[in-house]
Amino acid sequence: MEILVCVKRVPATGGRIVLTPDGQEIDTRYLGFTVSPHEECAVEEAVRIVEAQGGSSAVLTLGPVATEEQLRDAMAVGIDRAILLETDGREFDPVATAAAIVETIRAQEATHGPFDLLLFGNEAADTGDFQVGIRVAVALDRPIVTGIKSLTVLDGTIVARREAPGGGWETYELPLPAVVSVKEGLNLPRYPSVPGRLRAKRKEIERFAPAWSQAGPLKLGLRLPEEQGAQVEILGRGPNAAPAVVDLLVRIGVLAS
Amino acid sequence: MSRILVFVEHTAGEAERLSLEALVLAGSLTAATGGAVEAILVGPGAAEAGIGLGVHGVRTAHVVADDRLGSYAPAAWAAAIAELIEARSPVAVIAGGSDRGNEVLAHVAARTGRPMAANVVDVSVGDPWRLTRQRWAGSLLEDAQFDADVHLLTVAPHVIPVDESAVGPVGAPAIAISPYAPTVRDRDLVGRVTGREAPDVGAISLAEAKVVVGGGRGVGSAEAFATLEELAGLLGGAVGGSRVVTSAGWRPHSDQIGQTGLRIAPDLYVACGISGAIQHIVGCKAAKRILAINTDPDSPIMGVADYAVIGDLHQVVPAITAEIRRRAAGRPPRPTMEVTRSTPPGREPG
Structure with a gap:
């Protein structure tokens, strides 16, 4: 199995988001960086499939030079090689991102042979566009399933499951080569080992510089949503608050009086 | 006329809540531009769910009549929508912010070579359109300019209020159910649901629990x-x-x-x-x-x-x-x- 995983570097926002003074970016001076939990699962799944079935895996990202960090993180847990589509820091919209990925996949396949499986996260943690994986699949004329939380690779096909609307699960079966976008919950990603980190540090990263273009929504600026401003009403402290809580449950109609 | 097409998901003959949110946004846009809202529904129970959309401001419901599309197949459903875009020339196609809404509309965008804006919370029609969309699932808002001949949008979930007791205007024309059979390539049916596991009997769905x-x-x-x-x-x-x-x-x-x-x-x-x-x-x-x-x-x-x-x-x-x-x-x-x-x-x- 030859697998390519696509990831995106995003700031690790935990508490409050702070914007730069011009409102164009998140102020990342005090933040670390990561990839979305969905993509951590995509990386883990690629490593597991190659461990079980042989073959090799590659990780691809588009971002500024610092994005090397996320490629090395992926190689530290077992991805074999990495490709960086290096930008000058400008944001690529989903149309431009997908176009750059498609061009790179075509070039990689011409050199290294075809990928059996392309893995994406279901949506990027930051922009949440829900479309890069689908655009890549359609451009390459390969079938895609999205939102996948369980994946089984058989000989020449995959069986993938996702949560169905209204509960339960739905199953898809696709012939390879195929594209799969996954969700957190697919697996429990491993932590990198120290030898894994050292190995990843020494590896070469292939670099390309895709052309920036703009077709999607053009960002004018970012802002924080207005606080709801509701003052919290303290019903009490400790178990003694129980009668006040039950009074509230009755008052708002979730419990019959 | 600036027609707006809404992809309406439905279960057991009823439109899904997130699709109603998309209809509310579509209705507010056509109120400003003077157009009409049309719905597209696919799958079993589509006609029944379509009839119920009159009170949500829909005048025409396009119901896909092709058994091959009865099982969810995002690329094929998107092909049906793409064909309807050609036939009806809407200024926008809007879907709810569900897994399927985002997925089907992204397929429409990819196959017709158009941009798409996901998780939209507000739109102002002009030249070009301006919109506000969620980033970080709503922790952050992006104001953007959106220039396209057909504006493909999904609506961020649970932001736009829906009047679930909505009653249509008195004397409003009845909704027209318009069946149509799109051209579907076998290739677009490769990614489709082939099996289902029902949720545990008696389990209350987290997504729908009160x-x-x-x-x-x-x-x-x-x-x-x-x-x-x-x-x-x-x-x-x-x-x-x-x-x-x-x-x-x-x-x-x-x-x-x-x-x-x-x-x-x-x-x-x-x-x-x-x-x-x-x-x-x-x-x-x-x-x-x-x-x-x-x-x-x-x-x-x-x-x-x-x-x-x-x-x-x-x-x-x-x-x-x-x-x-x-x-x-x-x-x-x-x-x-x-x-x-x-x-x-x-x-x-x-």
């Missing part, structure tokens, strides 16, 4: 969720958790509330031992009311909660369930020793 009891790091273990289950059971609700809880394996991932899990909108969300990282808040802030139970009065969850109990959930939650059971049994408050002895635990109903 009351959700959520647990966070403070719950401490999988076993300790039993008290949350008990409270949820008494309230006819469901139990969920933060990412900490599902990553630790205390609950299955399908119970995760937050950016990488579910975004819920219950009448009441009870957040137990949850500090309130932004990734969790975006999953629960559409709740009508939030009750936080937390030892830390300064935790971020207090910033979005309407009500709070400051205390340890391991004591507070059992006290609440005991109080609910006590009232259900009709016992007076502050029971005397005699009353307590005469009704031992486990005897009361429920």
Whole structure:
């Protein structure tokens, strides 16, 4: 199995988001960086499939030079090689991102042979566009399933499951080569080992510089949503608050009086 | 005429809530531009669900009549929408912010070579259109310019209010159901649902529960969720958790509330031992009311909660369930020793 995983570097926002003074970016001076939990699962799944079935895996990202960090993180847990589509820091919209990925996949396949499986996260943690994986699949004329939380690779096909609307699960079966976008919950990603980190540090990263273009929504600026401003009403402290809580449950109609 | 097409998802002959949100946005845009809202529905029960859309401002419902599209097949459903775009020349196609809404519209965008804006919360029609969309699942808003011949949008879930008791204007024309058979290539049917597993019988869906009891790091273990289950059971609700809880394996991932899990909108969300990282808040802030139970009065969850109990959930939650059971049994408050002895635990109903 030859697998390519696509990831995106995003700031690790935990508490409050702070914007730069011009409102164009998140102020990342005090933040670390990561990839979305969905993509951590995509990386883990690629490593597991190659461990079980042989073959090799590659990780691809588009971002500024610092994005090397996320490629090395992926190689530290077992991805074999990495490709960086290096930008000058400008944001690529989903149309431009997908176009750059498609061009790179075509070039990689011409050199290294075809990928059996392309893995994406279901949506990027930051922009949440829900479309890069689908655009890549359609451009390459390969079938895609999205939102996948369980994946089984058989000989020449995959069986993938996702949560169905209204509960339960739905199953898809696709012939390879195929594209799969996954969700957190697919697996429990491993932590990198120290030898894994050292190995990843020494590896070469292939670099390309895709052309920036703009077709999607053009960002004018970012802002924080207005606080709801509701003052919290303290019903009490400790178990003694129980009668006040039950009074509230009755008052708002979730419990019959 | 600036027609707007809305992809309406439906179950058992009823439109899904997130699709109604898309119809509300479409209606507000056509009110400004003077166009009409048309719906497209695919799959079993489509015509029945289409008839019910009249009260939501829809005048024409295009119903796909092709059995091959009866099972969900995003590329094929998108092909049907793409063909309708050609036939009807809408200024926009809007879908709800569901997995399927985002997926089908992304397929439409990819196959017709158009941009798409996901998670939109506000649109201003002009030249070009301006819109506001969510980033970080709603922790951040982006104002953007959106230039396209057909504007493909999905609507961020649980932001746009829907009047579920909506009644159509008096004398409004009846809705026209317009069946059509799109051209579908076999290739577009490769990615389709081939099997289904029903949810557990009697299980209350977390996505649809009116009351959700959520647990966070403070719950401490999988076993300790039993008290949350008990409270949820008494309230006819469901139990969920933060990412900490599902990553630790205390609950299955399908119970995760937050950016990488579910975004819920219950009448009441009870957040137990949850500090309130932004990734969790975006999953629960559409709740009508939030009750936080937390030892830390300064935790971020207090910033979005309407009500709070400051205390340890391991004591507070059992006290609440005991109080609910006590009232259900009709016992007076502050029971005397005699009353307590005469009704031992486990005897009361429920």
